[in-house]
Amino acid sequence: MADGAEIAGVGADLAPGTLLAAYRQGLFPMRLQARGPIGPGPLGWWSPDPRGIIPLGGLHVSRSLRRSQRGFEIRVDTAFVDVMRGCADPKRPHGWIDKKFVAAYTELHRLGWAHSVETWQVDASGHDALVGGLYGVAIGGLFAAESKFHRVTDASKVAVVALVDLMRSGGGTVLDVQWTTPHLASLGAVDVTRARYLELVAAAVAAPTITTFTDPTDADAR
Numbered sequence: 621m622a623d624g625a626e627i628a629g630v631g632a633d634l635a636p637g638t639l640l641a642a643y644r645q646g647l648f649p650m651r652l653q654a655r656g657p658i659g660p661g662p663l664g665w666w667s668p669d670p671r672g673i674i675p676l677g678g679l680h681v682s683r684s685l686r687r688s689q690r691g692f693e694i695r696v697d698t699a700f701v702d703v704m705r706g707c708a709d710p711k712r713p714h715g716w717i718d719k720k721f722v723a724a725y726t727e728l729h730r731l732g733w734a735h736s737v738e739t740w741q742v743d744a745s746g747h748d749a750l751v752g753g754l755y756g757v758a759i760g761g762l763f764a765a766e767s768k769f770h771r772v773t774d775a776s777k778v779a780v781v782a783l784v785d786l787m788r789s790g791g792g793t794v795l796d797v798q799w800t801t802p803h804l805a806s807l808g809a810v811d812v813t814r815a816r817y818l819e820l821v822a823a824a825v826a827a828p829t830i831t832t833f834t835d836p837t838d839a840d841a842r
Contacts, residue, residue: 629665634724636731643757643764646821648798651716670811672800673820676792679784680808688774692739692751694782697834700729703736703753707767717767725755725766732836733757737783739775751775754783761793761827780807790832794824
């Protein structure tokens with residue numbers, strides 16, 4: 621997926637100020653080694669080249685996905701920690717989200733910077749069940765999507781479609797997806813150069829906050 625040329629630095633911490641400063645500079649954190657014999661590997665700060673984004677006007681929604689949308693309820697920020705835990709499931713390949721990441725992003729969520737877009741269904745017992753979703757960081761017009769998961773077919777794709785709708789209606793400008801995987805390419809993700817991404821991010825983080833997410837300045841009222 622990546623090589624050393626995509627790592628801008630190693631070390632530091634996951635404090636809110638560190639994370640926000642990194643996203644504003646086009647970086648995101650990920651362990652260099654998910655799980656080693658003595659615990660997780662060092663913290664790397666990544667800047668892929670090329671960088672994957674989903675242009676808000678270029679989302680691809682197939683007919684089958686549109687049909688799938690009808691079977692899900694979308695919620696925002698009602699189960700942030702549960703979404704992170706779904707993304708951190710150790711049974712998933714290449715898992716890198718550990719307890720420190722969950723704690724760090726949960727604090728960002730409490731402060732109003734990190735958000736979850738969730739897909740829900742009624743289960744066989746008649747209870748609401750979280751079946752997929754994604755989480756990420758919103759700064760100005762930027763949404764940096766970190767990870768997604770699904771327990772039901774199309775649940776994570778529906779969450780991505782819902783995120784794009786939220787960004788469009790709330791004045792968002794840049795949806796960062798880190799790397800353009802085949803899964804994301806099917807939804808319209810494209811590659812841009814690192815230089816172009818940094819230009820886009822500089823403009824996005826200076827833009828007004830996406831109005832469909834909680835403004836961080838209102839975090840104390842939550």
